[in-house]
Amino acid sequence: MPDYTPPLRDISFVLDEVVEFQDLFATEAFGHVDADTVHTVLAEVGRFMAEVVAPTNRDGDVIGSSWQPDGSVITPDSFKPAYRQMVAAGYGAIPFDPDFGGGGFPWVSAIAIQEMLTSANMAFSLWALLTQGAIDAFTHHGSDEQKAMYLPKMLTGEWTGTMNLTEPHAGSDVGALTSKAEPVGDGSYRITGQKIYITYGEQDLSENIIHLVLARTPGAAPGTRGISMFVVPKFLVNDDGSLGERNGVSCVSIEHKLGIHGSPTCVLAYENAIGWLVGEDGDGMRNMFTMMNNARLSVGLEGLALAERAYQQALQYSLDRTQGTAVGAAKGVSSPIIDHADVRRMLMTQRSWIDAMRCLVYTNAAEIDRSKANGGDEARGHKELADLLIPLSKGLCTDLGNELTSLAVQIHGGMGYVEETGVAQHYRDARIAPIYEGTNGIQAADLVGRKLPMRGGAVVFEQLDAFDHTAAELSKDPELARFGQNLTEAIEVTRECSRWLLENGAVDPNNALAGSVPYLRMLGTVMCAGLVGKAALVAAANDTGAEADFYRAKKISAKFFGEQILPTAPALAGAVMAGPDDLFALTPQQLA
Amino acid sequence: MKVVVCVKQIPDPADPGALDPETRTLKRDVKLILDESDSYGVEMALQLVDAAGEGEVILVSMAPNGERSGLATALAMGAASAILISDPELVGSDALTTAKLLATAVKDQGADLIIAGSESSDGYTGVVPEQIAGVLDLPSVTAAKSIEVDGSSIKVQRQTDGGYDDVTCPLPAVVSVTAGVVEPRYPSFKGIMAAKNKPVEEKSAADLGFDASQVGWAGAGQEIIEVTDAPKRQAGEVIEDDGEAFTKIVAYLENMKVI
Numbered sequence: 001m002p003d004y005t006p007p008l009r010d011i012s013f014v015l016d017e018v019v020e021f022q023d024l025f026a027t028e029a030f031g032h033v034d035a036d037t038v039h040t041v042l043a044e045v046g047r048f049m050a051e052v053v054a055p056t057n058r059d060g061d062v063i064g065s066s067w068q069p070d071g072s073v074i075t076p077d078s079f080k081p082a083y084r085q086m087v088a089a090g091y092g093a094i095p096f097d098p099d100f101g102g103g104g105f106p107w108v109s110a111i112a113i114q115e116m117l118t119s120a121n122m123a124f125s126l127w128a129l130l131t132q133g134a135i136d137a138f139t140h141h142g143s144d145e146q147k148a149m150y151l152p153k154m155l156t157g158e159w160t161g162t163m164n165l166t167e168p169h170a171g172s173d174v175g176a177l178t179s180k181a182e183p184v185g186d187g188s189y190r191i192t193g194q195k196i197y198i199t200y201g202e203q204d205l206s207e208n209i210i211h212l213v214l215a216r217t218p219g220a221a222p223g224t225r226g227i228s229m230f231v232v233p234k235f236l237v238n239d240d241g242s243l244g245e246r247n248g249v250s251c252v253s254i255e256h257k258l259g260i261h262g263s264p265t266c267v268l269a270y271e272n273a274i275g276w277l278v279g280e281d282g283d284g285m286r287n288m289f290t291m292m293n294n295a296r297l298s299v300g301l302e303g304l305a306l307a308e309r310a311y312q313q314a315l316q317y318s319l320d321r322t323q324g325t326a327v328g329a330a331k332g333v334s335s336p337i338i339d340h341a342d343v344r345r346m347l348m349t350q351r352s353w354i355d356a357m358r359c360l361v362y363t364n365a366a367e368i369d370r371s372k373a374n375g376g377d378e379a380r381g382h383k384e385l386a387d388l389l390i391p392l393s394k395g396l397c398t399d400l401g402n403e404l405t406s407l408a409v410q411i412h413g414g415m416g417y418v419e420e421t422g423v424a425q426h427y428r429d430a431r432i433a434p435i436y437e438g439t440n441g442i443q444a445a446d447l448v449g450r451k452l453p454m455r456g457g458a459v460v461f462e463q464l465d466a467f468d469h470t471a472a473e474l475s476k477d478p479e480l481a482r483f484g485q486n487l488t489e490a491i492e493v494t495r496e497c498s499r500w501l502l503e504n505g506a507v508d509p510n511n512a513l514a515g516s517v518p519y520l521r522m523l524g525t526v527m528c529a530g531l532v533g534k535a536a537l538v539a540a541a542n543d544t545g546a547e548a549d550f551y552r553a554k555k556i557s558a559k560f561f562g563e564q565i566l567p568t569a570p571a572l573a574g575a576v577m578a579g580p581d582d583l584f585a586l587t588p589q590q591l592a
Numbered sequence: 593m594k595v596v597v598c599v600k601q602i603p604d605p606a607d608p609g610a611l612d613p614e615t616r617t618l619k620r621d622v623k624l625i626l627d628e629s630d631s632y633g634v635e636m637a638l639q640l641v642d643a644a645g646e647g648e649v650i651l652v653s654m655a656p657n658g659e660r661s662g663l664a665t666a667l668a669m670g671a672a673s674a675i676l677i678s679d680p681e682l683v684g685s686d687a688l689t690t691a692k693l694l695a696t697a698v699k700d701q702g703a704d705l706i707i708a709g710s711e712s713s714d715g716y717t718g719v720v721p722e723q724i725a726g727v728l729d730l731p732s733v734t735a736a737k738s739i740e741v742d743g744s745s746i747k748v749q750r751q752t753d754g755g756y757d758d759v760t761c762p763l764p765a766v767v768s769v770t771a772g773v774v775e776p777r778y779p780s781f782k783g784i785m786a787a788k789n790k791p792v793e794e795k796s797a798a799d800l801g802f803d804a805s806q807v808g809w810a811g812a813g814q815e816i817i818e819v820t821d822a823p824k825r826q827a828g829e830v831i832e833d834d835g836e837a838f839t840k841i842v843a844y845l846e847n848m849k850v851i
Contacts, residue, residue, distance in 0.1 A: 005606070040664065041784050048778045090781040103781060 004054040004309055006046030006116045009550060012039055014358045015108065017538045018531060019366045024106050027373035038109045045091055045113050053120035056082050060123040060262025061425045065203070067254045073202040073264045079124055083205040086157060092128055093155040096135055100151035106373075107294070108365035114298060115358075118305035122429050123262030127160045127200040129298055134161025134212050136291045137229065141279035149237055150210055160206040164195040164213040164268065165288070172442060174285065175224040179215035181275065191215050191232055191248075191273045197436075201266030202234075202251035208243060209234040211268070213275060214284045227284035230275035248273035259428030292438075293390050297364055299437040300393035303401025303430065304357040310408035310426035311350040317412055317421070318343050337411070346407045352532075352561045353404055355554065357397045359531035360524070364389040384459045388451045389527070395443035395517075396524030398433035405430045444516035447523070448501050449509070457502050460523070464491045464498075467530035474533050474562070477540050479555070483562025487529050493570035494526050500577045514580035518572040525569040532558045593647030593741065595637040596698050597671065598708040598724070599630040601655050601662030605713060615684065615809075616816040618714055624655060626662035629709040631669070631776035633769045637707050638670045638777070640741060647704075648672035652697050654690060656682045660792060667787035668779030675701075679796040684809035687715075691723030693807065696800045699728060705746065706766045710735060725766035732766045733759055737773040753849075 015021050016035065024030045059076040066074050086092070095110035096102030110132075118125045135154050138147055153159040170177035179193025191213055195201075202209070211232040220226030236244040248271045255265040279287050318338035325331065326339035337343045367386035371379050405427040409416035412423050419425070434440040452460055468491055474484030497519060505512025536558030542551040601624035603609040609619040637649045651666050651674035658678045667674060675697050685693070698706055706728075711718035725732030735751040741763075750757040751770050761767075779787070797807045804810060829844075831837045845851045 037785070037788065040661075041781065043661075044665065044668065044779045044784055052778070085778060088780060089778050094781055103785065 003057070003313075004050050004120055005312060006042075006050050006119075007308060008039075008043055008046050010355070010358065011042060011112050011115070011362075013535070013550075013554065014362050015039075015112065018359050018535045019108065019362045021106065021108055021366050021369075024108075024366070024369050024373055029373040030104070030106050030369070033103075033105050033109075038105065038112075041094065041105075041109070042112050042116075045089075046116050048085070048089060048091070049116040049120040052085055053082050053117060053124060056124060056262075057121040057425070058422060060121055060260075061422075061429075062261075064261030065254065065264035067202075067251065067264070071202070071250045071252070072204065073251055073254060073266065075203050075205060075264065076262055079205060079262065082121075082124065083127070083157075086128075090156055092131065092157045096155050097139060097151070100147065101155045106366070106369040108362055108369055111297070111301060111362060111365040115301055115305050115308070115361075118302050119309040121262065122302060122306060123260040126260070126263045127203065127205060128157065129295075130163055130199050131157060131159075131161040132298070133163055133291045133295050134210055136294055137161075137212055137278060137287055138231075140290045141229070141283070141287045142231075146231060146276070146278065149241070150231070150233075153208070154210060158206060159208040159210055160200060160203070161210045161212065162198050162201050163291075164198055164201075164211055166197045167194060168196055172439060174214070174288075175222075175227070177214060177216070177227065179213065179270065181215040181217050181228060181230055183217065187276065189215075189217070189230060189275050189277065191230055191270045191275045193270050194252075195268045195270070197255070198266040198268050199263055201264065201268045202254075203264055207235075208237070211249060212278065213270065214288070215275075217281055220282065224285040225282060228281050229278040229284040229287045231278050232270065232273050232275040236274060258431055259425065260432060293368060293386065296390050296394040296437050296443070297361065297368070299433055300364075300390075300395075300397040301361050302433045303397035303399070304354065304361055306401050306426050306430040306433075307350060307354050307357065307404035310405040310423060310430075311347075311354060313421075313423050313426070314350065314408035314411040315347060317415075317423075318347060321413075323413075337413075343411055346411050348557075348560050349565070350404050350407055352557045352565060353400055353528075355535065355557045356528035356532045356561055356565075357400060359535060360389065360528050361393050361397060363531055364393045384454055385463070388447075388454065388459050388463070391443040391447040391451060391520060392524040392527055394437065395434075395440040395447070395520045396528070398430075399440060399521070401430035401433050402427075440520070441517065444520040445513055447520050448505055448512040448516040452498060452501060452512075453505075457498055460498050461495065463527065463530070464495055467491055467526070467533070470530055470533040470537070473537055477537075480533075480536055480540065480559060480562065483529075483533065483536065483559055483566070486562055486566045487526075487533060490526050490529065490566055490569045493573050494522055497522060497573055497576040504577075504579065508580075510580040514583055515576040515578060518575040522569045522572045522576060525566060529562060529566045529569070532561045536562070593641050593644035593705070594650065594701065594703050595640055595647070596650045596652055596701050596703040596706045597630070597633045597637045597666070598694055598698075598706065598721070599634065599651050599653050599662065599666055600627045600709075600712045600714075601625065601653060601659050602627045602712060602714040611819060616819045617684070620655075620714075621657060624657075624659040624662050626665040627709065627713050629711065629713050629771040631666070632771055632774055633707040633709050634666045634669055634671060635774045635776040636736075636739060636769055637705075639774065640705070640739060644741060650674070650701055650703070652694055652701075653677070654682060654685075654693055656680055658794070663792060664784075664787055665779060667790045667792075668783040669777055670783060671790075673790055674792045676792055676794050677797070677800065678794050679798075679807070681797050681804050681808045684812055685807050686812040686814040687717040687719050688723055688813060689807050689811050691720045692727055693797065693800055693802065694720070695724045695727035696802075697795060698724070704763050705739075705741075706730070706764065707739075708766065708768050710768045710770055721766055721768035728766070730764055730766050731761050732768075733761050734768045736767045736769050739767060739769075 056078040059078045063076040094103040098104045167177045181189040238244045251266045322334040326335035329335045371383035471484045471487035474480040501512045539551040539555035641647045649671040654677040708721035736748045738749045740747045748759045
């Protein structure tokens, strides 16, 4: 039994029958691709992730990356051949600009690749993720010279990228950063400052590292308006593309973390490092926001990816481990624990949420693609939906990453708490995802502060209206009628909560902020339910034929979601509409 | 340098099909993938062509149901083209018929070298490469762990129980390759995209000059009389340590030829 089996059939089901991504291939942007080719690529990539990357996951955790006194960072030995083979295979280039060696595939196909890479080894996946972000930054804001210099080798993965935002006193409040960039008159700048939490800021995998650094030019405005973005390569690049001198950036330490030990989280010191502006002076934050949607979606995906990997392990354990006699088993028989109702409850909760998360995240990615591949009002509609879904994908899926990997530990019983089984690693690795790339608190604030108020709430209400139709369809199938009824009720409560937040948030932002996290959970769960409802209807229509078993399983997973998970959403109404009074009623002394 | 590699597409061993109780053969009406044991031959052929600096790798395969996904994998690895012998009449063909069909398809390719896996991972007859050599009247080298081209001959390291034999053989020749001797490359993204446009020529038994009576069940000279389950694993031997247990363990390992 391999450690990780790529869920290719589940992925193709979501792509073909829930997201229905075929429409993308009728657009000019993606006309050179077709669904069959995407599935062929995913099958080969999945095999690679399972055979090459997944076996390195344990090393990443147990050996981890280590900092050396000379400032270098050593990754686990097994990471090197995996990195080398992944660069040779060129999978990182698939969604990017063909002019620079990319495949020009839709983002949703890259999301499927990323899911499998992250399930295989989340700590390893991060060099690719950060490189992707840097490629996005150059693509949208880099000069032609910068694109020509950096993109080809970043698309292959020969050079990796990093994002340098955080400083010791500038975390969620990026505007507080103090790194300085002094122009020297030849178009370049000298960058000085200290950056923390720099993922893969130093490593021994790639021949060069391209740092994107936020810093202030002399006389820049305070706060976020005065921030600019600079490219600072670890090794300066000569005109002929060869590598020149080492730049003035060094790794002074790496963090000792709860999880993702294989991923070096670096403190980088910039001392008169040579850098060049990316985009315009003062546009640093705007540039960051360009990347934000993709980056947040990818982090949301981490919740799904780790839940999937942990689920596969827990399911196998539940089949192998015998304990107690299950109801209905012969007397004296030691039953596999999968025969116990509570273990089934945990497995179904995982299975059902994983199916739902995949619908949510992949829909989000396809909406990003549709917003780019279409024009005019149609594009705007897709963009709005994609923007609305981002905080839901990030916030909901990373919270669930915690909850579902925790269930996987629980299924392992005492052995789950023992590192030997490896399941605890998934639980520890998953814990960062609700924190980085904007904490889930910030996602919820983004949801109630920016996303819900789009067009006076119409983006949310239009989705809920569409789901009313899904609920009506579900009600026609006797097996799904309860799901349909629950969906109707949940939609109505979500409408009421949304209206309350819009009205009362306008009076006092704390009204909306106080209920923002439960609201994210509510809206995210209802959004999942609407998509899972669609999946259930597709599955119900395919209950005969060669894949009847597969579709039956999808229908039951959806039914479980509709009957046992969805009802938790309207139950949050009290917390959503409670306002801030109780949160602030106690003094800090009383809280002690 | 032109290298023909015989490859087989088999049911995914991770999701194996069942035996057909009537014919006592494996059901192959599921999705087929490239037999992993053939990926070593493909890799070796690609390396030989790379080393020669010119030439190409051509695949030859046989599948009754027209399946191509396994071929697509090998084409994405870098093979230039494929010949797929595909015909419903082929169901039930035995090893010798298979070898005759493959040999006929290979014959006109002008191959310098024909490579095959030692045995397939579904049928395990392990005789097809040698039969192809017999049909084509070519020298046959088995169990190769490495192949080096030297002008008009090859030097082959041939795996044995105790190590390997150095074998020199004139070209053209048929060489069977042991699984695990090279690291098969994963198809690159560019390779996968390029494979879409690589030619796969489909041929029926008739195209190759065989009539229905010569292939499939009708033409099979061998018959599967009975299929039995593999014997259950015997209980292990427990050695009580009386202070001398190590001698028994050493004797056991010697008996296994492990030491």
